[in-house]
Structures are given as C-alpha cells and as structure tokens.
Amino acid sequence: MRGKNVERLIRALLIVVVIGFLVWAFISGAFQFIMDNPDDLAYLLQQHLKLVGLSSLLAVIVAVPVGILVTRPRLKKYDWIAINVANIGQTVPSLAILALVMTYLGIGYFTAVFALWLYSLLPILRNTIAGIESINKSIIDAGQGMGMTGAQILWKLEIPNSLFAILAGIRTAIVINVGTAALAFLIGGGGLGDLIFTGISLYDTGIMLSGALPVTLLAITLDFVLGKLEKWIIPKGLQRNLESL
Amino acid sequence: MNRRFTKKAIISLLLSLMMIGMAACGQEQAGGDQQNQAGGNEAKGTITVGGKDFTEQHLLSKITAIYLKEKGYNVEEASNMGSSVVRSALENGQIDLYWEYTGTALVIYQKQAVETDPVKAYEKVKEKDKENKLAWLNKANFNNTYAILMSQDKSDELGIKSISDLAKYVKSDPSALKFASNAEFYAREDGIKGLEKHYGFQFPTENVVKMDSGLLYNALKEKQVDVSVGFATDGRIKGFNLVALEDDKFFFPAYNGAPVVRQEVLDKYPELADLLNQIADKLDTETMMKLNYTVDVEHKDVAEVAREWLTSQQLIK
Numbered sequence: 001m002r003g004k005n006v007e008r009l010i011r012a013l014l015i016v017v018v019i020g021f022l023v024w025a026f027i028s029g030a031f032q033f034i035m036d037n038p039d040d041l042a043y044l045l046q047q048h049l050k051l052v053g054l055s056s057l058l059a060v061i062v063a064v065p066v067g068i069l070v071t072r073p074r075l076k077k078y079d080w081i082a083i084n085v086a087n088i089g090q091t092v093p094s095l096a097i098l099a100l101v102m103t104y105l106g107i108g109y110f111t112a113v114f115a116l117w118l119y120s121l122l123p124i125l126r127n128t129i130a131g132i133e134s135i136n137k138s139i140i141d142a143g144q145g146m147g148m149t150g151a152q153i154l155w156k157l158e159i160p161n162s163l164f165a166i167l168a169g170i171r172t173a174i175v176i177n178v179g180t181a182a183l184a185f186l187i188g189g190g191g192l193g194d195l196i197f198t199g200i201s202l203y204d205t206g207i208m209l210s211g212a213l214p215v216t217l218l219a220i221t222l223d224f225v226l227g228k229l230e231k232w233i234i235p236k237g238l239q240r241n242l243e244s245l
Numbered sequence: 246m247n248r249r250f251t252k253k254a255i256i257s258l259l260l261s262l263m264m265i266g267m268a269a270c271g272q273e274q275a276g277g278d279q280q281n282q283a284g285g286n287e288a289k290g291t292i293t294v295g296g297k298d299f300t301e302q303h304l305l306s307k308i309t310a311i312y313l314k315e316k317g318y319n320v321e322e323a324s325n326m327g328s329s330v331v332r333s334a335l336e337n338g339q340i341d342l343y344w345e346y347t348g349t350a351l352v353i354y355q356k357q358a359v360e361t362d363p364v365k366a367y368e369k370v371k372e373k374d375k376e377n378k379l380a381w382l383n384k385a386n387f388n389n390t391y392a393i394l395m396s397q398d399k400s401d402e403l404g405i406k407s408i409s410d411l412a413k414y415v416k417s418d419p420s421a422l423k424f425a426s427n428a429e430f431y432a433r434e435d436g437i438k439g440l441e442k443h444y445g446f447q448f449p450t451e452n453v454v455k456m457d458s459g460l461l462y463n464a465l466k467e468k469q470v471d472v473s474v475g476f477a478t479d480g481r482i483k484g485f486n487l488v489a490l491e492d493d494k495f496f497f498p499a500y501n502g503a504p505v506v507r508q509e510v511l512d513k514y515p516e517l518a519d520l521l522n523q524i525a526d527k528l529d530t531e532t533m534m535k536l537n538y539t540v541d542v543e544h545k546d547v548a549e550v551a552r553e554w555l556t557s558q559q560l561i562k
Contacts (some may be wrong), residue, residue: 043450106469107456186463188425188456197457198428203329207432 022096025209033210041195045214048191050180051109052218055116056174063121064166067128068154079129086126094119094180102187112189116181126160127169131162163234171226178219182211192218246294286453288319290514295331295340296324299458300540300547301533302387305502308553309525312373315561316520328353328429335507336377342506342521344374345381346389350374350505352435359435363388363499378508383522389478390500391430393440396465400415400488402547407491411472412446424448425465427458435498443496462487462541478530480538483499502528528560 025031033040070079088184094115101115135158159166185193192211199208257497282392292313296306303324310320323340332354347366351357355373358364363384371381393408405411430436431453454470461473462481475482475489477500482489504521511517516529536554539545555561 050559106467107460108454108469162368184448186457187454187460188454188469190455194428194455198432201327201329201427201429203327203333231448 022213025213029122030206030209031213033204033206038230041214044190044194045209046193047216048181048193048215049177051112051184051189051191052174052177055113055181056170056177058117059120059124059173060170063124063169064128067125067166068132068159071129071132071158073150075185079133082125083129086122086129087120088235089118093181095186098183099186102103105196107188109189110183111169111187112184112191115179115187116184119180120177123173124166124169127163127165127172129168131165132158133164135161137210138214160235163238164230167230167233168210171223171230174226175219175223178215178222182215247554278557285533289317291321292342292510292514292517293318293340294324295334295343297328297331297343298323298325299476300480300537301476301502302344303547304536304551307525308344308555309344309373309504309521310523311551312520312555312560313517313550315555317514318514319518331380335379335505338507338509341510342504342517343386344502345505346500346502347384348390348435348500350459351499353433359498361495361498363501364435366387366499367501367503374505380511380518381508382504382506382518383525384501384503385525387478387533388501388530388559389476389499389533390492392475392479392482392497393492394462394465394473394475394482394487394489395471396468397486397488399471400490406488407493408440408444408451409493411490412444415446415448419447419449420452422448422452422471423469424453425470426453426455426512427474428455428463430456430474442495444494478533478537480534480536483534484542495552502533523560527560 006115039060067084070082097119098115101111101118105111105114139157140153143157148156162190181189181191182193182196184191185197192215194213195207197211198217199205199211253433254524294306294310294313296302306322306324310322314320323334326334328349330341331343332345332350335343345362346374347370348359350370351366351373352359355370357369357373367381367384373382377505393411395405398408403414405414411418411422424437424520425436433439437448437453454464456464462479462485464470465487466481466485477489502525504525506517506521532554536550540547540551
C-alpha cells in the first residue's frame with residue numbers, strides 16, 4: 001500500500017515538473033518557431049510518422065513470424081542463434097546502424113526506413129521467442145493430450161498465451177523507433193530530427209525544442225495508444241493472469 | 246513485489262550512471278595527442294583551444310594545440326561544436342581561442358552587412374569585436390566560403406558553369422535537380438534563402454535533401470543529388486572530381502580564417518599573438534585544400550597530418 005502511495009506521489013511530481021517546463025518554455029518564446037512555421041512542422045511530422053510507421057510495420061510483419069518459426073519443435077535447436085543475433089544487434093548503437101546501412105544503400109528515405117526496420121526487428125523478435133518459450137509446459141501438454149495438432153496448439157494456446165510479451169515487444173520497438181527516427185535526418189531521411197539538428201547547429205533552443213518536443217509527445221502518445229490496444233487485443237481470460245504477474 | 250522492483254530500479258539507475266561516467270571519462274581520453282610534452286609543472290599556463298565540427302576546424306585546432314604544447318603551454322581541446330556554440334563558449338570564457346571565419350562573425354554574431362571583399366570584411370570584424378574584448382589576429386590567406394558544387398560530368402552535360410547558369414536551369418525546369426544542404430546552410434540568412442533571392446530562383450522544397458555536412462560530397466559523388474552546398478577549401482572537391490560553380494554575382498561573403506583570442510588571455514600571455522600569427526601566415530587556400538584532402542580522402546589521422554605540416558614548416562622539430 002505504501003509503495004502505491006509513493007508511486008502516485010512521484011508520478012504527480014513528474015507531471016508537475018513536465019507541465020512547469022512546458023509553461024516556462026512557452027512563456028520564454030521557445031515555440032516561436034512552431035508558431036511561425038506550422039507548415040514546416042506539419043511536413044516534418046508527416047515525414048517522421050512515415051519513417052516510423054513503415055519501418056515498424058515491416059518489422060512486425062517480419063519479426064513475429066520469424067520468432068514463431070524458430071520456436072517450432074523442428075527448429076527449436078536453433079532458436080539460440082536467433083536470440084543471440086537479436087541480443088548482439090541490440091547492442092549496436094543506432095547511429096552506427098544508420099552509418100553502416102548508408103555505406104551500402106546510399107542516403108535518403110529508404111535507407112533510413114531500412115535501418116530503422118533493422119533496429120526494430122530485434123526487440124520484437126526477442127520478445128516473441130521469450131513469450132512463446134515461457135509458456136507453462138503443462139498447458140501445451142494438456143493441448144496435446146486433447147489431441148490438438150501442432151497448428152492448433154500454435155493458434156489456440158501458444159499465440160494467445162504469449163500475446164502479452166509479443167505486444168510488449170512491439171510497443172517497446174515502436175517507442176524506441178520514434179526517438180531513433182530523429183537520427184534519420186543525418187542521412188537525408190528527413191523527419192523531426194531536422195529541427196533538432198538545425199537547432200543544435202544554430203544554437204537556437206527554440207528550434208531545437210520545436211523538434212524535440214513533438215518527438216517526445218509522439219513517443220508518449222504512441223505508448224499510451226498501444227497500451228490501450230494491448231488491453232483490447234489480449235483475450236479477457238488471459239488478462240486476469242497478467243494482473244497476478 | 247514493489248520493493249523488489251525499487252531495488253532493481255535503483256541498481257539499474259546506478260549502473261547506467263556508472264556507464265555514463267565511464268563514457269565521459271573515455272571521451273576525455275580520446276582524441277590522441279593529449280599528452281603534455283612540457284610536463285605539467287613547468288607549463289607556462291593552460292590554454293583551451295576550441296573548434297567547430299568539420300575537418301578543416303579539426304585540423305586548425307589540432308595544429309594550434311600541438312604548436313602551443315611544443316611551446317610549453319598546457320593545452321586543453323574542446324572541438325566539434327557548432328558555430329554559435331563555439332562563439333558562446335569563447336564569450337563565456339569556457340575556451341580561450343579558436344579559428345573563426347570573417348564572414349561568419351560579420352553576419353551571424355555582429356549582424357553587420359555581408360562583405361565579399363576579404364580585407365574589408367576582416368577590418369570590420371576586427372574593429373567590432375574589440376567591444377567584446379575579443380582579438381582577431383592575422384587573417385590567413387584561405388577563403389573557406391560556401392561553394393555550390395556539382396560533379397564535373399553533370400556540369401559539362403548540362404553546361405552549368407556558374408550559379409547564374411544554375412538559376413536559369415532551375416527556373417526552366419524546377420523539379421529536375423536535387424539539391425543537398427546541411428542544417429545550417431538551409432536555415433541561415435546567408436545560406437540557401439539568401440542565395441535564391443540573390444540569383445532569383447528557387448528549389449522546390451521536396452527537391453532539397455538535408456543531411457549531415459560530412460555526407461554532402463559523397464551524395465554528389467554517388468549521384469544521389471545533382472547539386473550540393475560545400476566549402477571552398479574542402480579537399481573532396483578535387484578528390485571526388487567536383488566543380489565549384491562560379492559565384493558570378495558575388496553573393497557569398499568572404500570567409501577567411503583567423504585565430505580569435507580573448508583579450509584577457511592575450512594580456513596574460515602576450516607571446517600568443519606571435520605564435521598564432523606564425524601559423525596563420527603560412528596557411529592559404531591551396532594548403533588548406535591539401536590538408537583537408539589528406540584527412541577526408543586519404544583518411545589520415547588529423548593529429549598526424551597536423552604534426553606533419555608543422556614539421557614541414559619548421560615550426561616544430
């Protein structure tokens with residue numbers, strides 16, 4: 001109970017600090033740039049969303065099936081390869097991935113999407129594998145005992161039971177992606193990084209914040225929306241299990 | 246449950262702080278050539294040399310740092326800053342000197358009118374900065390003004406030799422050419438906006454690709470863009486077979502490099518002026534291009550190139 005109160009207090013404090021900062025920034029004219037150039041901001045925001053949207057979508061389409069594939073009984077021996085690749089890949093700095101991809105694919109939007117896709121694959125892949133492998137063996141045994149086929153076990157038992165982990169992976173990947181996409185500017189990929197880097201090179205806090213703030217808000221909003229989505233997708237019967245976790 | 250979580254959170258927080266700390270220490274050790282040859286106790290004093298975030302500036306600050314070390318000063322280096330950042334650092338006394346370009350100081354910091362004549366530009370900034378207690382030493386003979394670049398083949402193919410030719414071409418077919426710019430040139434008054442106004446043309450927004458300064462030349466070389474902004478003294482212009490279009494209507498200001506030192510520091514170490522002028526007097530556009538080429542195209546280490554040049558000029562042994 002005490003822990004809950006402390007948590008509430010900290011959260012309230014944080015919110016106060018954030019709102020205070022925003023008010024201060026607004027008063028000191030930091031968002032003048034946004035006021036003056038709403039079109040620029042809209043254009044860059046749309047570029048940013050395209051970068052994040054396309055790369056995240058492709059990452060989900062590829063990583064989830066691959067994660068399911070390597071956990072099939074026939075391939076189970078090899079799943080450590082996928083896990084290790086995902087783990088090592090995760091430790092490479094995002095900027096380095098951008099740079100590496102650029103040396104092969106040149107500059108521009110698609111290079112940026114490819115690099116972001118590569119970077120988002122890993123958390124999704126890792127969570128998918130971990131989610132499926134952490135399912136209680138007795139559930140699978142029960143399924144087999146009832147005479148379910150492999151496909152039935154996958155669709156009716158494994159996927160619903162690991163959905164929480166898979167969705168958490170996707171959520172993490174997308175939120176990280178929003179921040180990483182700010183680096184796409186450096187290789188001519190556009191996006192809100194444009195304002196951040198322009199702000200840095202001109203030493204103009206206003207322009208910098210005009211880029212940094214939308215990126216932050218975008219990440220928070222997406223996190224919130226995806227959290228709600230999670231509740232909606234995961235079967236009701238399993239959510240009670242989650243609360244006891 | 247909650248308590249376990251807090252413990253974990255605290256431990257991971259401490260771990261991440263440690264990592265940040267380690268990274269910070271690592272950065273201080275990076276950069277090579279940091280050892281102080283004079284021995285800490287007999288140094289004449291400590292000088293902090295600043296620098297901006299591109300190759301020529303890395304070279305200039307490195308040359309200055311090595312030379313001052315040889316002459317018995319303790320030198321700290323703070324490089325890789327944006328223009329306005331490094332200027333603020335100088336005004337705040339966080340750094341003692343760095344190499345600035347006349348045009349940048351004139352237009353950006355002093356808000357004076359653009360000056361295309363190198364000598365006049367230099368006189369103006371020198372005079373004006375006296376109020377700020379900043380001393381401009383000798384103007385070096387290299388003019389690192391902006392250049393509008395194209396690949397040699399493309400320039401021949403389209404018959405574009407000057408910026409006027411380019412303006413004509415863009416007006417007749419706005420979406421034909423892709424233009425690469427860095428953040429600064431795109432946003433600055435003496436950048437793309439001013440250029441377009443001066444020559445009376447405009448690239449459509451969707452034809453301008455913005456990227457890190459270091460990639461502009463590669464983008465041209467790899468034919469990913471047709472036209473790019475660059476710097477006149479960059480070694481890659483020759484290295485990648487590019488041409489700088491002639492600024493036939495004299496838009497780009499003079500950007501001669503010169504060491505700028507805080508007056509306070511000069512008063513404290515009067516011989517600094519002489520030492521820095523020795524470097525400034527030996528640099529010209531040709532030299533700067535060659536040095537930049539060695540670093541950017543031949544990928545030689547900045548410290549090594551700086552040391553070799555100082556040795557070749559008999560400034561150090």
